Amino acid sequence: MISVQNLSKRFGGQMAVDGLSFDVPAGQTVGFLGPNGAGKSTTLKMLTGMLEPSGGAATICGFDLLREPVEVKKRVGFVPESGAVFESLTGLEYLEMIAALYGIPRAAAVERIRQFIAFFDLSFATLTEKLLGAYSKGMRRKVVITAALLHNPPVVFFDEPLDGLDANAAVGFKALIQTLAREGKTILYSSHILDVVERVCDRVIIIDKGHLLVDGPPDELVAARGSGTLERLFTELTGGVELERRAADFARTFLP
Amino acid sequence: MKTQTGGHLAADEAPRAERTLRRLFLTLFLRGRSARGLQKSKAPSSIGSKLLLALCLYAAFGLAALPMWFSSIFALSALLHAMTFVFLGMFVAASSGEILFNREEGDILLHRPVPPRAMLWAKVRVLVEVSLWMAGALNLVSFVVGVFMPAGAWLFPIAHAVSITLEALFTTGCVVVVYQLCLRWFGRERLEGLMTTAQVIVAVASAMVGQIVPRLIGSFPGKIGLELKTWWLGLLPPVWFASFDDAVTGAGGPGSWALAGWGLLVTVAVLGMAFGKLARDYERGLQALGESAASPRRAAAGRRWFDRMVNAPPFRWWLRDSVGRASFLLTAAYLVRDRDVKLRVYPSVAPSLVLSMLYLFNLGGAEAGSLSAGFAAAFFASFICLAAPATLSALRYSQQWRAADIFRAAPISGPAQLSHGARRAVLSVIIAPLCFIFVGVAWLAGAHAADLILMLPGLIALPVFAIATTVTGRMTPLSESSEEAAAVIPGFAGRRVVAALAFLVGPFALSGLGALAKYTGWFWWFAVAEALVAVLVYGILRARMASLRWRPLE
Numbered sequence: 001m002i003s004v005q006n007l008s009k010r011f012g013g014q015m016a017v018d019g020l021s022f023d024v025p026a027g028q029t030v031g032f033l034g035p036n037g038a039g040k041s042t043t044l045k046m047l048t049g050m051l052e053p054s055g056g057a058a059t060i061c062g063f064d065l066l067r068e069p070v071e072v073k074k075r076v077g078f079v080p081e082s083g084a085v086f087e088s089l090t091g092l093e094y095l096e097m098i099a100a101l102y103g104i105p106r107a108a109a110v111e112r113i114r115q116f117i118a119f120f121d122l123s124f125a126t127l128t129e130k131l132l133g134a135y136s137k138g139m140r141r142k143v144v145i146t147a148a149l150l151h152n153p154p155v156v157f158f159d160e161p162l163d164g165l166d167a168n169a170a171v172g173f174k175a176l177i178q179t180l181a182r183e184g185k186t187i188l189y190s191s192h193i194l195d196v197v198e199r200v201c202d203r204v205i206i207i208d209k210g211h212l213l214v215d216g217p218p219d220e221l222v223a224a225r226g227s228g229t230l231e232r233l234f235t236e237l238t239g240g241v242e243l244e245r246r247a248a249d250f251a252r253t254f255l256p
Numbered sequence: 257m258k259t260q261t262g263g264h265l266a267a268d269e270a271p272r273a274e275r276t277l278r279r280l281f282l283t284l285f286l287r288g289r290s291a292r293g294l295q296k297s298k299a300p301s302s303i304g305s306k307l308l309l310a311l312c313l314y315a316a317f318g319l320a321a322l323p324m325w326f327s328s329i330f331a332l333s334a335l336l337h338a339m340t341f342v343f344l345g346m347f348v349a350a351s352s353g354e355i356l357f358n359r360e361e362g363d364i365l366l367h368r369p370v371p372p373r374a375m376l377w378a379k380v381r382v383l384v385e386v387s388l389w390m391a392g393a394l395n396l397v398s399f400v401v402g403v404f405m406p407a408g409a410w411l412f413p414i415a416h417a418v419s420i421t422l423e424a425l426f427t428t429g430c431v432v433v434v435y436q437l438c439l440r441w442f443g444r445e446r447l448e449g450l451m452t453t454a455q456v457i458v459a460v461a462s463a464m465v466g467q468i469v470p471r472l473i474g475s476f477p478g479k480i481g482l483e484l485k486t487w488w489l490g491l492l493p494p495v496w497f498a499s500f501d502d503a504v505t506g507a508g509g510p511g512s513w514a515l516a517g518w519g520l521l522v523t524v525a526v527l528g529m530a531f532g533k534l535a536r537d538y539e540r541g542l543q544a545l546g547e548s549a550a551s552p553r554r555a556a557a558g559r560r561w562f563d564r565m566v567n568a569p570p571f572r573w574w575l576r577d578s579v580g581r582a583s584f585l586l587t588a589a590y591l592v593r594d595r596d597v598k599l600r601v602y603p604s605v606a607p608s609l610v611l612s613m614l615y616l617f618n619l620g621g622a623e624a625g626s627l628s629a630g631f632a633a634a635f636f637a638s639f640i641c642l643a644a645p646a647t648l649s650a651l652r653y654s655q656q657w658r659a660a661d662i663f664r665a666a667p668i669s670g671p672a673q674l675s676h677g678a679r680r681a682v683l684s685v686i687i688a689p690l691c692f693i694f695v696g697v698a699w700l701a702g703a704h705a706a707d708l709i710l711m712l713p714g715l716i717a718l719p720v721f722a723i724a725t726t727v728t729g730r731m732t733p734l735s736e737s738s739e740e741a742a743a744v745i746p747g748f749a750g751r752r753v754v755a756a757l758a759f760l761v762g763p764f765a766l767s768g769l770g771a772l773a774k775y776t777g778w779f780w781w782f783a784v785a786e787a788l789v790a791v792l793v794y795g796i797l798r799a800r801m802a803s804l805r806w807r808p809l810e
Binding site for chain 2: 048051093103
């Protein structure tokens with residue numbers, strides 16, 4: 001469903017993504033992990049047609065990302081890390097606008113929006129009367145997630161989707177991801193919350209400095225390296241050494 | 257295509273992306289991109305009402321057509337097109353950056369199945385649509401004047417409507433081409449910085465052309481001849497479009513037809529470039545905003561320059577207070593680097609500077625020699641007394657206004673020191689260089705020190721006018737949403753119009769009194785008296801500011 005070959009992105013003199021290759025079959029949920037600046041968001045932006053790759057190729061649902069970007073975009077849903085929305089629209093105006101861009105008739109869009117707001121515990125009055133600029137971070141995130149799934153895409157990219165969601169919404173969202181995967185959707189899930197990744201993902205890809213480090217089912221990767229947990233495996237692979245000692249040393253600088 | 261009902265699509269009809277985008281961008285323009293109003297019903301009032309007020313003001317400016325009652329069609333039309341060109345140029349330059357290349361928009365729209373050309377078209381349609389509202393309001397009076405004036409013609413309203421539409425298309429197309437050429441020639445790393453510079457240049461150039469053209473009208477009271485010595489008319493867009501009116505209404509000769517044809521040709525070429533060959537660069541431009549940052553070396557160099565400045569005398573003594581110094585550095589950085597701030601400040605300062613220069617070179621009237629230089633000096637000094645408060649007002653607004661919450665979280669009792677820092681930054685980074693430029697140009701123009709002495713009344717009053725802007729306690733730098741400042745006429749919005757008009761009188765009255773004192777032999781007595789009053793008022797305002805406390809957050 002997703003095929004990435006030797007994908008690269010250079011910003012000036014800096015290589016953000018360097019020859020990344022992997023394939024994701026239909027119905028698989030893949031955790032896409034890496035420390036800050038590893039190239040995760042850049043990779044997701046390239047795969048959603050937001051950034052032009054400097055090199056390599058990718059196909060999504062059989063469509064070439066470079067030659068048929070609009071066909072790719074029709075089949076992809078994306079929740080960006082920024083959670084950006086047009087703040088001066090109401091939630092309903094925003095979602096109707098997004099639906100229109102995918103060619104969804106208004107009645108069908110409103111029906112679909114009603115399903116999402118029921119799932120996310122939002123009120124329709126809030127959605128029609130309040131401007132998005134006045135929404136809390138969590139409410140805004142729910143709208144962004146709804147906007148990504150409105151057109152029922154076969155491939156979904158999530159970049160830190162739980163940011164701002166309260167505990168109940170987060171639990172619901174994790175269940176939603178698992179259901180979507182069971183229905184055959186392909187999901188690439190980028191997050192720093194490793195226990196959630198461990199719980200919802202069939203497979204984990206860890207990258208650092210634009211390079212792929214490991215790729216496989218989380219329990220197998222942890223067992224193969226004898227790390228005990230995914231978190232420990234992550235810190236071992238990405239250079240997070242002696243974190244506890246460094247934190248203790250830093251905390252001592254606050255003492256009078 | 258199925259029918260529409262009440263402007264909305266039928267429920268089962270799939271909407272077209274182009275129409276959806278056009279509606280989206282128009283809504284965003286009218287409401288602003290960031291909203292603080294909680295309810296939808298409250299949202300449009302801020303920008304929408306300002307736009308309405310601006311249109312009324314434009315219609316009032318259009319009354320400038322009345323004194324042209326006894327002139328030729330060309331003279332009337334040249335004046336109107338010059339004014340239209342200034343207002344449209346400044347509006348398009350100021351708005352296009354936000355509309356065409358919005359950084360946050362990438363995360364919302366770039367992964368949707370929308371061709372970049374459709375997005376560009378939708379945005380340009382909105383720009384042209386709003387430009388036409390403005391141009392229509394500005395030219396409302398002239399549609400009547402052009403028919404009933406002695407040299408008028410019944411065809412004038414039709415010809416003029418066509419020519420202002422062409423002018424709006426030309427102005428918008430020019431800005432789009434400038435952006436796309438910047439992107440193509442200089443690459444994505446430098447795009448944002450170049451876009452700012454390009455926008456400022458377009459705004460300043462349109463202001464300059466708008467000042468120059470009306471002064472040239474006197475040279476062409478009747479028909480325009482096809483003469484080599486007037487080749488430069490072909491460089492002035494308002495002249496092309498005025499020639500179109502002149503030609504179509506039957507008042508013009510071959511010269512008018514030639515210039516009108518040239519204007520039409522250039523407009524078509526500009527539009528062809530903007531939406532044809534260069535349009536495919538648009539998506540690259542949007543992507544570039546998401547991926548690139550300003551050149552780190554240049555940014556670091558700028559920081560070092562300001563750091564050195566505040567750590568060296570006299571700034572080290574002037575900025576002893578750490579809060580004031582921090583505010584100075586913040587304000588100076590935004591004046592030099594921030595696109596949004598630069599676009600509000602420089603185009604509003606440029607026209608008056610250009611006007612002073614024109615007076616200096618005696619392009620404004622019949623005065624000769626020192627009389628002209630003296631008038632230019634007095635006018636310039638009056639202008640900077642207004643430029644400082646206007647710049648300070650513009651600095652209240654920022655796209656990053658939420659970051660100003662840190663001022664309230666910091667252990668500072670009120671905005672006074674922040675205001676002092678911002679005021680000093682404006683005086684140092686904007687006003688002082690303007691003074692040096694003016695004096696330099698005056699020296700080159702052969703003005704004597706005795707002519708420039710008329711700057712003194714304005715310069716003495718400058719600190720008072722600058723601090724008076726901050727005394728209300730609202731002058732916390734960068735603390736309000738830039739949407740609030742999105743008045744279509746820079747520096748004029750809402751109730752501020754009244755305050756601004758009242759403020760206008762002071763500096764010019766002082767300069768006038770100064771000139772009177774000079775020619776009656778009392779100048780130095782006048783200067784000393786004014787300085788004493790200025791010190792007293794400044795002291796009172798300064799003491800009042802010390803007691804300022806934070807205004808409650810809305």
